[in-house]
Amino acid sequence: MPSATNQDLIDQWKNEPAPLLPLLHAFHNRDGYLSDDALRAVADGLKTPLADLYGTVTFYHHFSRTPGGLEAPRVCTGNICCMRGGNEILETLKAQGQAATEMPCSGRCDAPIPVLTGHTTLSGETAADLKPTPSPLPVPNPGDIEECLFSNIRKDGNNTLAGYQANGGFSALASVLKDDPTAITDTISASKLAGRGGAGFPTGLKWKAVADCDRHPKSIVCNADEGEPGCFKDRALMDYDPFALIEGMIIAAFATGAPRGFIYLRYEYPETNALLEKCLAEAREAGLLGNNILDSGFEFQLYVRRGAGAYICGEEGSLLNSLEGKHPFPRNKPPFPVTHGFEDKPTAVNNVETLCAVPHIVNKGAEWYQSLGLGDHVGTKLISLSGDILRPGNYEVPFGLPLKTLLYHWAGGPKDGRTIQAVTMAGLSGGFLGHQILEDLTLDDPCIKSHGSFLGAGGIMVFDDTRDMVKAAHDAMAFFAHESCGKCFPCRIGTQRLTERLNGDASELSLADWTNEVNDIGEAMKATSACGLGMAAPFVTESLLKYFPEQVAQATS
Amino acid sequence: MINDPNSVIAAQLSITIDGQQTSFTEGETIYQVSKRLEKNIPTLCYDDRLDAFGGCRLCVVEVEGIRNPVASCTTQANDGMVVKTAPPHIEKMRKTLLEMVASENRQIDVDPLRGLASQELSTLVNKYGARSGRFAGRKSGTTNLQDLNPFILRDYEQCISCYRCVRVCAEQEGDYAITVANRGFETQITAEFGNDLRDSDCTFCGQCVQTCPTGALADKKAIRHEELPEKIKKTRTVCPYCAVGCSIDLMTKGDKIVGAQPAMDGPANKGALCIKGQFTYDFIQHEDRLKKPLMKQPDGSFKEVEWNEALTAAARGFADARAKYGRHSIFGIASGRAPHEAAYTMQKFIRASFGTHHIDNCSRA
Ligand SMILES: Cc1cc2nc3c(=O)[nH]c(=O)nc-3n(C[C@H](O)[C@H](O)[C@H](O)COP(=O)(O)O)c2cc1C
Ligand code: SF4
Ligand code: SF4
Ligand code: SF4
Ligand code: FES
Numbered sequence A: 001m002p003s004a005t006n007q008d009l010i011d012q013w014k015n016e017p018a019p020l021l022p023l024l025h026a027f028h029n030r031d032g033y034l035s036d037d038a039l040r041a042v043a044d045g046l047k048t049p050l051a052d053l054y055g056t057v058t059f060y061h062h063f064s065r066t067p068g069g070l071e072a073p074r075v076c077t078g079n080i081c082c083m084r085g086g087n088e089i090l091e092t093l094k095a096q097g098q099a100a101t102e103m104p105c106s107g108r109c110d111a112p113i114p115v116l117t118g119h120t121t122l123s124g125e126t127a128a129d130l131k132p133t134p135s136p137l138p139v140p141n142p143g144d145i146e147e148c149l150f151s152n153i154r155k156d157g158n159n160t161l162a163g164y165q166a167n168g169g170f171s172a173l174a175s176v177l178k179d180d181p182t183a184i185t186d187t188i189s190a191s192k193l194a195g196r197g198g199a200g201f202p203t204g205l206k207w208k209a210v211a212d213c214d215r216h217p218k219s220i221v222c223n224a225d226e227g228e229p230g231c232f233k234d235r236a237l238m239d240y241d242p243f244a245l246i247e248g249m250i251i252a253a254f255a256t257g258a259p260r261g262f263i264y265l266r267y268e269y270p271e272t273n274a275l276l277e278k279c280l281a282e283a284r285e286a287g288l289l290g291n292n293i294l295d296s297g298f299e300f301q302l303y304v305r306r307g308a309g310a311y312i313c314g315e316e317g318s319l320l321n322s323l324e325g326k327h328p329f330p331r332n333k334p335p336f337p338v339t340h341g342f343e344d345k346p347t348a349v350n351n352v353e354t355l356c357a358v359p360h361i362v363n364k365g366a367e368w369y370q371s372l373g374l375g376d377h378v379g380t381k382l383i384s385l386s387g388d389i390l391r392p393g394n395y396e397v398p399f400g401l402p403l404k405t406l407l408y409h410w411a412g413g414p415k416d417g418r419t420i421q422a423v424t425m426a427g428l429s430g431g432f433l434g435h436q437i438l439e440d441l442t443l444d445d446p447c448i449k450s451h452g453s454f455l456g457a458g459g460i461m462v463f464d465d466t467r468d469m470v471k472a473a474h475d476a477m478a479f480f481a482h483e484s485c486g487k488c489f490p491c492r493i494g495t496q497r498l499t500e501r502l503n504g505d506a507s508e509l510s511l512a513d514w515t516n517e518v519n520d521i522g523e524a525m526k527a528t529s530a531c532g533l534g535m536a537a538p539f540v541t542e543s544l545l546k547y548f549p550e551q552v553a554q555a556t557s
Numbered sequence B: 001m002i003n004d005p006n007s008v009i010a011a012q013l014s015i016t017i018d019g020q021q022t023s024f025t026e027g028e029t030i031y032q033v034s035k036r037l038e039k040n041i042p043t044l045c046y047d048d049r050l051d052a053f054g055g056c057r058l059c060v061v062e063v064e065g066i067r068n069p070v071a072s073c074t075t076q077a078n079d080g081m082v083v084k085t086a087p088p089h090i091e092k093m094r095k096t097l098l099e100m101v102a103s104e105n106r107q108i109d110v111d112p113l114r115g116l117a118s119q120e121l122s123t124l125v126n127k128y129g130a131r132s133g134r135f136a137g138r139k140s141g142t143t144n145l146q147d148l149n150p151f152i153l154r155d156y157e158q159c160i161s162c163y164r165c166v167r168v169c170a171e172q173e174g175d176y177a178i179t180v181a182n183r184g185f186e187t188q189i190t191a192e193f194g195n196d197l198r199d200s201d202c203t204f205c206g207q208c209v210q211t212c213p214t215g216a217l218a219d220k221k222a223i224r225h226e227e228l229p230e231k232i233k234k235t236r237t238v239c240p241y242c243a244v245g246c247s248i249d250l251m252t253k254g255d256k257i258v259g260a261q262p263a264m265d266g267p268a269n270k271g272a273l274c275i276k277g278q279f280t281y282d283f284i285q286h287e288d289r290l291k292k293p294l295m296k297q298p299d300g301s302f303k304e305v306e307w308n309e310a311l312t313a314a315a316r317g318f319a320d321a322r323a324k325y326g327r328h329s330i331f332g333i334a335s336g337r338a339p340h341e342a343a344y345t346m347q348k349f350i351r352a353s354f355g356t357h358h359i360d361n362c363s364r365a
């Protein structure tokens, strides 16, 4: 088959919504990298300045500018993979003459080390046993507590339209379309569902703000960027319950009056990308998406847009800039996306997990959802558990569950003869919690915030007593430095300086000077950074100093 | 934006800044209102001609009821807001931020000939006592030495990634010649594919040079005169090149013209210049400049003569040509550098003295 010409690709995409990323991917896929000529053609085709486009392309980790780059192996050297041989795989592949490079956590911390080549995720303990591997399913319900999000996920065929419908799928949509849009928003508000992407903003309130805004067309954007290290729960939902996400998005669209929606998916999930494209095609075919959904007269068009490797594109302003083809710096707020989002129009940006909960809540009611939490807590949360633990994986926990129950009863505890030294919260963004306080910790924000951290998107990494916590902190900070967008001074310089202070480069500093510098940088970052990345990164050093001062003293002397 | 005290709306909106209550117009930022009150909020990424960016974070202020400080340049004033522009904990963080920025550059002090805003960083570093040498570590930015263009020095080792250059090029010039490549500590100002400026869409207007707060971008022609001992004197004048009439400040050291800078308050240009006004002032003192008329001799060589002689010869030449070939054999082209009055006189001269409509001007814009 003759490959498509530049003009074919441009004609295919230039009149589509949010065309830049898919057009760049089309060239990247055709040529195996983005050549100068490709960038010239794209700039010309989309009438965008070439220098601007060049800057934007170089922002993304996974757009390759060298021939063969698309297929070259990218080995995860994230915190968890570092502890289990990621660097060794990288070195072995390089020694074999492959153009292997590193990538940050690619959301497979519950499986052997992932290596991305082209559109395939290989995985293995060593370079020798790398092979294409489907993403792991959540383990069978470990707690015998009623689940919401995972209630159907382990059933065979649930990720096909027929299978999803057999499990009751799209019944929520059918009932919603007969109802008044404000009633749906009221139900979601009453359920007290809050954002599961990290910030915890009440979902009903967000939808109401979009619905109340009289500027059109509105959009629903699903944040499927899942870039936080140690977070891989959205991956499980999309791989094994993709139609729940689609149904949740259609309901959100109906509630807010949005005729278009996007799923912004991280680059590192190529198999998920293919699956979602297939599911969307099936849903369109079945009249579940399009001009006249289930003959109700309601119109909603849904598109997948693939990112290109940038953690910051999970931050909603940056995500929207990326979708629009702009340089993906975060936006200044206010205004917020609910009034000025995609193409400056009202937009609800919601996390995958948030949206997937919606059909369940519509089906079973707000009270039912509330009752899933323990004690005064409301609802459930997916936790991605990884690291030094016998059964890493995704768990659906009721809010308020003791951490001990999750770690020891559900996930089997640390490996034989080991004890748990620390866990992270919110992937890496919540920093560490030391063994000193884990005994009484419950998984809910009031408790975790009282320890100066937060649950965020629900990634928990476990470090046992063999681990060097300064090294763990270094790897965490190196991630933030790698992903800092460079917009604001405190984060651009601060993440770099903190990384240097954790890798021994600043060892001529006395412990007192070291601590002062680290604290002053952290204070300025937390208070003045322009977005959550820079505000959260100092939790790493702060918690390191709080729980492991003796390890710091040793490392800096 | 200027506050109109007679406006009803303006009278209704009020904000308290450092204990001082004042009215403001909807849409004004905290920074703009504070500036009117002559508050000295430090900034590095701000240029009032550009959209506020929110990068340097030096302008953060405390707003009552909001936990974290807010960037005053990007945050609009709200009715009833109570703001403190310089409480001690914010001043401390400003110092930290300046120490951090200072730590990424090799050089804080640069010659003022580099550019109009080039002293902003060193001024703030001095004001906040931020030469502590704390936060030492890797430096950022790579100076581009291979770009041999005659106008703009691209000394990115002194760059602090405020992106004023990129933004002025896009927002003011509409040229989009330069961009931010990479991210985080690796960000680098560059043209596409790392090209030299002359292979890019750059028009060498010098706007990026003049907005750069560190002198990372510098006027290559001006800095040739760094070593001259005299102090820089600035004289407000008008660019002689075209009828737009951009205001410039001509910089001299002693008798020597050493550079030109755009006047931010120039009524015609508001801080903008083109390549000519910005970089081509040196014809004034150029050794090849003609100061007296030259008259062509029968052997083809030129001889210096007095004005009277030259004008007489020219008049004779015109009269002969008209007599021999007719009045339409003469065509006048006025210089684009001529102001209105001179252009008018020129067409009057061609029409009245030669009797032809063959008159035009070289400016076709
Ligand atoms: C640095 C940074 C990264 C983020 N990454 C993600 C992400 O990968 N996925 C996500 O859903 N939200 C992410 N967020 C949060 C989003 O900005 C936003 O709050 C969220 O998508 C809103 O959806 P929700 O209300 O359903 O949680 C991130 C925020 C920051 C500051
Ligand atoms: S905090 Fe970091 S990631 Fe966020 S805007 Fe600033 S530099 Fe970019
Ligand atoms: S000189 Fe003018 S056109 Fe050239 S890069 Fe600077 S601002 Fe842009
Ligand atoms: S070159 Fe100057 S204006 Fe441009 S980003 Fe660097 S410091 Fe700012
Ligand atoms: S997959 Fe490697 S650290 Fe998460």
Ligand code: FES
Pocket: B042, B043, B044, B045, B046, B053, B054, B055, B056, B057, B058, B059, B060, B071, B072, B073, B074
């Ligand atoms: S002036 Fe406000 S952030 Fe730089």
